[in-house]
Amino acid sequence: MKTFLLSEFALQNQSSVPREGMRFWVFWLLFSVILLLVFFIFLREKRLRQRLNLFFSRAKRGFIKSRLQARLKKENLKKAGLIRELGEETRKQGISVEESKDIDAELKTLEDNMNTSQEEMKEMGSQIEMFTNQLEETTKKHEDQIKEKEAEVEPSIEKLTKTKEKEKLVELDLIKKQHEIEEGDKNLKAARKKAKEIEKNAELSEEEKRIQGKEAEEKIRNLEKEKGETQNELEGLREERPALEKEIKNLHRRINDCERTMKQIEKDKKEQTRKFQKEVKELRKNKQTVQKKIEEIAQQKEPLFESLGKIIDEVRVQHNKLAIFYSQIDRTNGNIQEIEANIQNL
Incomplete structure (x- = not known):
């Protein structure tokens, strides 16, 4: 263990x-x-080397073939474009051959339709410009009218403010004068009472009664005079108040008339703007429809130009404007044949 x-x-x-x-x-x-x-x-x-070489050889041929096919596609597209441009130039130069009569007739119909549509586009463009200018003029006219009314009503507004302030002051003066009269009545009543008391006062001598009575009467006269003056001022203020109220009423009416006029001008402005904008919107919508129609016609012309180009390329009409297209097409055909041969030889 x-x-x-x-x-x-x-x-x-x-x-x-x-x-x-x-x-x-x-x-x-x-x-x-x-x-x-x-x-x-x-x-x-x-054997292993041969298989590996064969694999790389096939891959290389596939890569080369793909590149050649891409070049071939590019050259074919280039040729198709040249053929179409040849047809367009042929139509532009007014060249016609027996083989292209049907195509020429179709192109003529499409061109007439396109010209009609382009005229419609031009007319609608002119109408849009006209409505736009009218809208600008109408808007400016309404704005000028509103500014004119604002300038017209501004003095009335300022005067109304001052008149209302004056009316308030008159109201305050009326209250003040009323209080002064009431106070004067009290003082006058007290002075008269005192005068009677002096007259009935047995303790005073005749001379004292005469002197104090004279003073009391003088005071009563002064109080009555002050009351009369205050009463006159009060009556003047009472007469002034209705005039101020009438003036305020007239100013309100004048201001309200101007404001109603400005509101009506603003309403007319909005109505005219809405009307013009509706017309312009409808015209632009129609213009887009016509533009789409023109684009469709242009697309319909493309295959016809290509067919016409093929016919002219076969016939080879002698014309200095077409010679450059023939040269480019021949060069492209040579490239296509060369590429096709290279593909076949892979």
């Missing part, structure tokens, strides 16, 4: 010692040797 435990302890100590891994350069050395062996095997296997 003791021997067994000692042996187990020794094994555990050995396993706890870290092992050293494979060195980095040794790994790459072995990897290079393996690659070298594979290379030598490849050199000795002829």
Whole structure:
């Protein structure tokens, strides 16, 4: 048992010692040797080399063929464009041959329709411009009228403000004068009472009664005079108030008339603007419809120009304007034949 435990302890100590891994350069050395062996095997296997060469050869031919087909497509598109341009130039120069009579008739019909549509476009453009100018003129006219009314009503508004302020002052003066009269009545009543008391006072001598009575009468006269003046001022203010109220009423009426006129002008302006905008909107909508029709006619002419170009290319009508197209078409045909031959030889 003791021997067994000692042996187990020794094994555990050995396993706890870290092992050293494979060195980095040794790994790459072995990897290079393996690659070298594979290379030598490849050199000795002829069939393997042939298969690999065949694979790369096919891939190369496929890549070349794809490039040639792309070039061929590009040249064919170029030729189609030249043929179409040849047809357009032929029509532009008024050249016609026996083989193209039907095409010429179709193109003539389409051109007439396009000219009619273009005239409609031009007319609608003129109408849009006319309505736009009329709208600008009408808007300016209404704005000038509104400014004129604003300038007309401004003095009335200022005068109304001042008149209302004056009316308030008159109201305050009326209240003040009324209070002064009431106070004067009280003072006058008190002065008269005092005068009677002086006259009936038995304790006063005749001379004292005369002197104090005279003073009381003087005071009563002064109070009556002040009351009369205040009463006159009060009557003047009472007469002034209706005049101010009438003036305020007239100013309100004048201002309201101007404001109603301005509102009507603004209403007319909006109505005219709405009317013109509706007309312009309808014209633009119709213009878009006609524009679409012109584009459709242009698309319908494309295949006819191409057909006409093919006929003229076959007939080869002698004309200095067409010679350059013939030269470009021949050059393109040569490129197409060369590319097709290269594709066949792959």
